Amino acid sequence: MEIPENVKKRLSLPFEEHFYAGHTACQGCGAALGLRYVLKAYGKKAIFAIPACCSTIIAGPWPYSAFGAPLFHTAFETTGAVISGIEAALKAKGYKVKGKDGIMVVGWAGDGGTADIGLQALSGFLERGHDALYIMYDNEAYMNTGIQRSSSTPYGAWTTNTPGGKKHFLERRHKKKVIDIVIAHKIPYAATASIAFPEDFMRKLRKAQEIPGPSFIQLFAPCPTGWRAPTDKTIELARLAVQTAYFPLFEYENGKYKINMPSPKKEPKPIEEFLKLQGRFKYMTKEDIEILQEWVLREWKELKKKAEVFG
Amino acid sequence: MPKKVVSGNYAAAYAAKHARVEVVAAYPITPQTSIIEKIAEFIANGEAEIQYVPVESEHSAMAACIGASATGARAFTATSAQGLALMHEMLHWASGARLPIVMVNVNRAMAPPWSVWDDQTDSLAQRDTGWMQFYAENNQEVYDGVLMAFKVAEHRKVNLPVMIIESAFILSHTYDIVDMPPQEEIDEFLPPREPLYTLTDFDNPIAVGALGTPADYYEFRYKIEKAMEEARRVIKEVGKEFGEKFRRDYSQMIELYKTDDAEFIFMGMGSLMGTVKEAVDLLRKEGYKVGAAKVRWFRPFPKEELYKLAKNVEGIAVLDRNFSFGQEGILFNEAKGVLYNTDAHPIMKNYIVGLGGRDFTVSDIKTIAKNMKEIIERGKLDREIEWYHLKR
Ligand SMILES: Cc1ncc(C[n+]2csc(CCOP(=O)(O)OP(=O)(O)O)c2C)c(N)n1
Ligand code: SF4
Ligand SMILES: [Mg+2]
Numbered sequence: 001m002e003i004p005e006n007v008k009k010r011l012s013l014p015f016e017e018h019f020y021a022g023h024t025a026c027q028g029c030g031a032a033l034g035l036r037y038v039l040k041a042y043g044k045k046a047i048f049a050i051p052a053c054c055s056t057i058i059a060g061p062w063p064y065s066a067f068g069a070p071l072f073h074t075a076f077e078t079t080g081a082v083i084s085g086i087e088a089a090l091k092a093k094g095y096k097v098k099g100k101d102g103i104m105v106v107g108w109a110g111d112g113g114t115a116d117i118g119l120q121a122l123s124g125f126l127e128r129g130h131d132a133l134y135i136m137y138d139n140e141a142y143m144n145t146g147i148q149r150s151s152s153t154p155y156g157a158w159t160t161n162t163p164g165g166k167k168h169f170l171e172r173r174h175k176k177k178v179i180d181i182v183i184a185h186k187i188p189y190a191a192t193a194s195i196a197f198p199e200d201f202m203r204k205l206r207k208a209q210e211i212p213g214p215s216f217i218q219l220f221a222p223c224p225t226g227w228r229a230p231t232d233k234t235i236e237l238a239r240l241a242v243q244t245a246y247f248p249l250f251e252y253e254n255g256k257y258k259i260n261m262p263s264p265k266k267e268p269k270p271i272e273e274f275l276k277l278q279g280r281f282k283y284m285t286k287e288d289i290e291i292l293q294e295w296v297l298r299e300w301k302e303l304k305k306k307a308e309v310f311g
Numbered sequence: 312m313p314k315k316v317v318s319g320n321y322a323a324a325y326a327a328k329h330a331r332v333e334v335v336a337a338y339p340i341t342p343q344t345s346i347i348e349k350i351a352e353f354i355a356n357g358e359a360e361i362q363y364v365p366v367e368s369e370h371s372a373m374a375a376c377i378g379a380s381a382t383g384a385r386a387f388t389a390t391s392a393q394g395l396a397l398m399h400e401m402l403h404w405a406s407g408a409r410l411p412i413v414m415v416n417v418n419r420a421m422a423p424p425w426s427v428w429d430d431q432t433d434s435l436a437q438r439d440t441g442w443m444q445f446y447a448e449n450n451q452e453v454y455d456g457v458l459m460a461f462k463v464a465e466h467r468k469v470n471l472p473v474m475i476i477e478s479a480f481i482l483s484h485t486y487d488i489v490d491m492p493p494q495e496e497i498d499e500f501l502p503p504r505e506p507l508y509t510l511t512d513f514d515n516p517i518a519v520g521a522l523g524t525p526a527d528y529y530e531f532r533y534k535i536e537k538a539m540e541e542a543r544r545v546i547k548e549v550g551k552e553f554g555e556k557f558r559r560d561y562s563q564m565i566e567l568y569k570t571d572d573a574e575f576i577f578m579g580m581g582s583l584m585g586t587v588k589e590a591v592d593l594l595r596k597e598g599y600k601v602g603a604a605k606v607r608w609f610r611p612f613p614k615e616e617l618y619k620l621a622k623n624v625e626g627i628a629v630l631d632r633n634f635s636f637g638q639e640g641i642l643f644n645e646a647k648g649v650l651y652n653t654d655a656h657p658i659m660k661n662y663i664v665g666l667g668g669r670d671f672t673v674s675d676i677k678t679i680a681k682n683m684k685e686i687i688e689r690g691k692l693d694r695e696i697e698w699y700h701l702k703r
Contacts, residue, residue, distance in 0.1 A: 047510045056522065059518060062518075063521075064518075065517075069516050070512065070516040070518070071519070071521075072510055072519050072520065073521055074378075074404070075374065081371035081372075082374050084364055084378065085374065085375030085380075085382070086382045086510065088334045088364050088375065089334050089379035092360075092379075093333070103511075121368075121371050124371055
């Protein structure tokens, strides 16, 4: 398909693709969309490290790679450490890292690999101040091993090890606020993003490149397979997560919070709108939904307050 | 040649500096700490340009070295016991991704009970991770070992990581004269690394470590074994070159000491072999025809050398400062295995010595010599495995 240069220039996202067809994600995979945007943003001049997660598979088995950039597959809990080592080596070799024309070192890990087993390595990476970007793509469970809970799984969700059942054995813990843990490291740049808002995500990826030091983005990336949701609802679900303030978009830059909601004046939609499209919430009772709703609004209020005080 | 009086740990740190390592990622643990402290001091004084990553665990130390090495840098780390065990998963990763990382492991006993003293079980428990292993007898060998390790590891046909192993305190904290060649000569011996592949080739991007299906995984393993076989040759070559350049020859994977006419020999690894050599001298004065065989390289295992040696002796006393529970000393186990399909079948006895830093002295070796002599005269073992120091 030939697209004229003047049209290409008017596109809101870079035209070039560096995430290739032939990858092996499920239909409607939010993570695959996320990867496509990241590779659009950084092109070939990025080095990726990916731990055990769905993206290991998505990238393709040996000898294939769906990535147009170098990619290092690493152990589940090591993303933060491996990108630290890559960055150190680039510096030792005299490469420009981050910044305009600099090489982007990108750790791309799931919620399990970040919020659970990789939290220590993440903290080390953030605290030591490496010039690299860590993206946690959040699909709210261990999908690669067959949908088990992670500490990023929300209250009330079915997973294969919180299976509902007669005793109503569901996830009873609220979603861990990994982004708050990250911000506690007082890094220069942290943000949430969503695959439903690619321009916002792209802008954040650019910032992550420009601002020296460690950056972190938590990307909301629905998983139709694990969420028991129709494959054509991925973007709608991601959008609803933002509109319900379940997953609000914001940035933390040099100590300042900034909320980036698409319609800042609007009150959040009821959480039920997000829940009802997904099979994973079908065991929730009315009370369960109320508990979750209350939590969402409380967290949302807290974020708004932070933006007010530290805006 | 410039000589310095240094501890084994400082010898390791100097060697890393002289090897011009580019990235060091390490985490402190007794008795390894002074290696990484010394390296930090070199950097602080502007004596070395090294990217130093003070990681939050040994697991991350190895992961960071892996990232650095895959990006083309010469990467170095050091650890001990619990730290090494924590790295286990990443040791496999380093060899599987074919990265020539060099690590010094200071042998220390595994807990519990807590111990910080010498014991080889920590490194030997990493036997099957695809790392080469070199056991140093003294501080000089620690230093030389690190320099040679990079050259062997980075050889185009090898591309595997190397562990240089020294004893807790006996070497790590004991000062001795170490001969350090001038930097220009080291640079000549060990030029900058030329990696076959790196993550910085943006025009030909590679994916390292992707899923290997049953149709391919098998060959990946075979290639590692092929590289280990190559390494046997490369080790001897590099050891010979080292000898020609610096007058200390390492062309033998097993160092032989007075074995030519020996009736029986002591075999072991690491610092205890220094004591053994001294005992051999004394025993020879007492009329014993004994020798010593110091296994320098445990991986790849020097099969040929062991066979040649075993063919010409009547008995081998294998001294293991390590143990594989439910079986026997690890070197003993390996050596017996190597000889099984050969025509060399000396009487072999396993002495478990020095675990957790228990003193192992010349007089102990004399006692063992007496026992071995009796066994050989009788032509029959009293027992196969002897827990030599056991309080009775
Ligand atoms: C040390 C270790 N423990 C367990 C596993 C098994 N494992 C592989 S991927 C995975 C879950 C990944 O979950 P997440 O990080 O959320 O990524 P997702 O698959 O959901 O994309 C687990 C448990 C592993 N590879 N390594
Ligand atoms: S299971 Fe979910 S995250 Fe994994 S590839 Fe499929 S849709 Fe994507
Ligand atoms: Mg996940």
